[in-house]
Amino acid sequence: xxxxxxxxxxxxxxxxxxxxxxxxxxxxxxxxxxxxxxxxxxxxxxxxxxxxxxxxxxxxxxxxxxxxxxxxxxxxxxxxxxxxxxxxxxxxxxxxxxxxxxxxxxxxxxxxxxxxxxxxxxxxxxxxxxxxxxxxxxxxxxxxxxxxxxxxxx
Amino acid sequence: xxxxxxxxxxxxxxxxxxxxxxxxxxxxxxxxxxxxxxxxxxxxxxxxxxxxxxxxxxxxxxxxxxxxxxxxxxxxxxxxxxxxxxxxxxxxxxxxxxxxxxxxxxxxxxxxxxxxxxxxxxxxxxxxxxxxxxxxxxxxxxxxxxxxxxxxxxxxxxxxxxxxxxxxxxxxxxxxxxxxxxxxxxxxxxxxxxxxxxxxxxxxxxxxxxxxxxxxxxxxxxxxxxxxxxxxxxxxxxxxxxxxxxxxxxxxxxxxxxxxxxxxxxxxxxxxx
Amino acid sequence: xxxxxxxxxxxxxxxxxxxxxxxxxxxxxxxxxxxxxxxxxxxxxxxxxxxxxxxxxxxxxxxxxxxxxxxxxxxxxxxxxxxxxxxxxxxxxxxxxxxxxxxxxxxxxxxx
Numbered sequence: 001x002x003x004x005x006x007x008x009x010x011x012x013x014x015x016x017x018x019x020x021x022x023x024x025x026x027x028x029x030x031x032x033x034x035x036x037x038x039x040x041x042x043x044x045x046x047x048x049x050x051x052x053x054x055x056x057x058x059x060x061x062x063x064x065x066x067x068x069x070x071x072x073x074x075x076x077x078x079x080x081x082x083x084x085x086x087x088x089x090x091x092x093x094x095x096x097x098x099x100x101x102x103x104x105x106x107x108x109x110x111x112x113x114x115x116x117x118x119x120x121x122x123x124x125x126x127x128x129x130x131x132x133x134x135x136x137x138x139x140x141x142x143x144x145x146x147x148x149x150x151x152x153x154x
Numbered sequence: 155x156x157x158x159x160x161x162x163x164x165x166x167x168x169x170x171x172x173x174x175x176x177x178x179x180x181x182x183x184x185x186x187x188x189x190x191x192x193x194x195x196x197x198x199x200x201x202x203x204x205x206x207x208x209x210x211x212x213x214x215x216x217x218x219x220x221x222x223x224x225x226x227x228x229x230x231x232x233x234x235x236x237x238x239x240x241x242x243x244x245x246x247x248x249x250x251x252x253x254x255x256x257x258x259x260x261x262x263x264x265x266x267x268x269x270x271x272x273x274x275x276x277x278x279x280x281x282x283x284x285x286x287x288x289x290x291x292x293x294x295x296x297x298x299x300x301x302x303x304x305x306x307x308x309x310x311x312x313x314x315x316x317x318x319x320x321x322x323x324x325x326x327x328x329x330x331x332x333x334x335x336x337x338x339x340x341x342x343x344x345x346x347x348x349x350x351x352x353x354x355x356x357x358x359x360x361x362x363x364x365x366x367x368x369x370x371x372x373x374x375x376x377x378x379x380x381x382x383x384x385x386x387x388x389x390x391x392x393x394x395x396x397x398x399x400x401x402x403x404x405x406x407x408x409x410x411x412x413x414x415x416x417x418x419x420x421x422x423x424x425x426x427x
Numbered sequence: 428x429x430x431x432x433x434x435x436x437x438x439x440x441x442x443x444x445x446x447x448x449x450x451x452x453x454x455x456x457x458x459x460x461x462x463x464x465x466x467x468x469x470x471x472x473x474x475x476x477x478x479x480x481x482x483x484x485x486x487x488x489x490x491x492x493x494x495x496x497x498x499x500x501x502x503x504x505x506x507x508x509x510x511x512x513x514x515x516x517x518x519x520x521x522x523x524x525x526x527x528x529x530x531x532x533x534x535x536x537x538x539x
Contacts, residue, residue, distance in 0.1 A: 073427035151356030376504035
């Protein structure tokens, strides 16, 4: 292989290692290693971009995000996402005002249904965004979750 | 009007209401304060009076983190001491399904015996070092397991016809109603008069039902908290010096508040914010 | 803390509940893990407590990968996960996790 091709290939591999974008080139079932770069990004739009390679999220009522209006505890906020969209490859959760907005990602196989849930930490009142990738397009639903601090709760 | 009646009843000159009368007054107060809460639901504390936090709690209860502690507690409970004995030998019914019987007034030693104190008493009897009542750990895990095996059992503390027992109850009651700390609050301020209202970001839980669900997994710190550690936490918050866990003051307080939870079922360990 | 999968006398850090209903299996898992963000300060030493959190969770049903989950430090302590897949009673679920310090654990459960 000539030198130019070799360098180009190496650069592509290096670029592919850090971000989710690499997943777009790979077949659905091959999951890259934990996307360190995406989890480190502190800005919401840059975070979304690092995952999908773009910021085009289509808000839709077909994505149902269940999150409390007022979180009882910012240490453990129950979040559930489900959608009627088909061929869902991934569901990502972003918390706009968290130090790093990307909180978690769920990569679904063909057998997995697009229904997930987890519990997250929220540092302050923030918009929570559920992004669903279906048939190559990214859809979303969001909700503002209020987080209050202070009291006698101990 | 209700408040005045309450105050008169608890601080009436020379006329001491019986615990049974106290309990009636307590229950009536909460019935009128929270008309939509069924009696048995008070075991769920703040969730029996606040629908928004209740929904989140129900979600967590689908798989609550304290299940880890129950499992750990079961292992600890069944592990033999160095001398070969087990915790089961110290308790009736081998320690299973007995939490609702605590605390009780021990007429031999003339003091209130709590479950946690009994656990350490068992350890001492078998040549083991006592476990700490603070910061979760094995004591809270064992307590959680024993609470778990007692779920559904109804609390029915009976105060024996014994002057010392009545004194312990009255001592606990007095502590409950006494103003303390720099913030000058009493337990009654938050859990009777202002129960169900906002205390900054918190909603205060009603005063009946506190004893049913301890130890409690606190999500903010991510671990179990025993009842006496919680008492200390409350006193710290009102900027008062807390008493030591399992000393007279808190055991008597636990005696009083558990009596006030008579008729409710054990549902520990619990989960709170 | 390095935990080996299913060694005797060592309790697994993974609790799994899996139930099938009308061809859908709902899996709920609870993992014992501190999920330290790396930002908390040790009050005694004044030093930051190092980040220690689960990064990846993988679940297989009958040996086939069903879901792969990426977690960051903003997932709650003693993290919880629930998901649904097309499956049957009797399926063997295997859940494994890997954290940022290289620790792993895994556990199995049968779908009820």
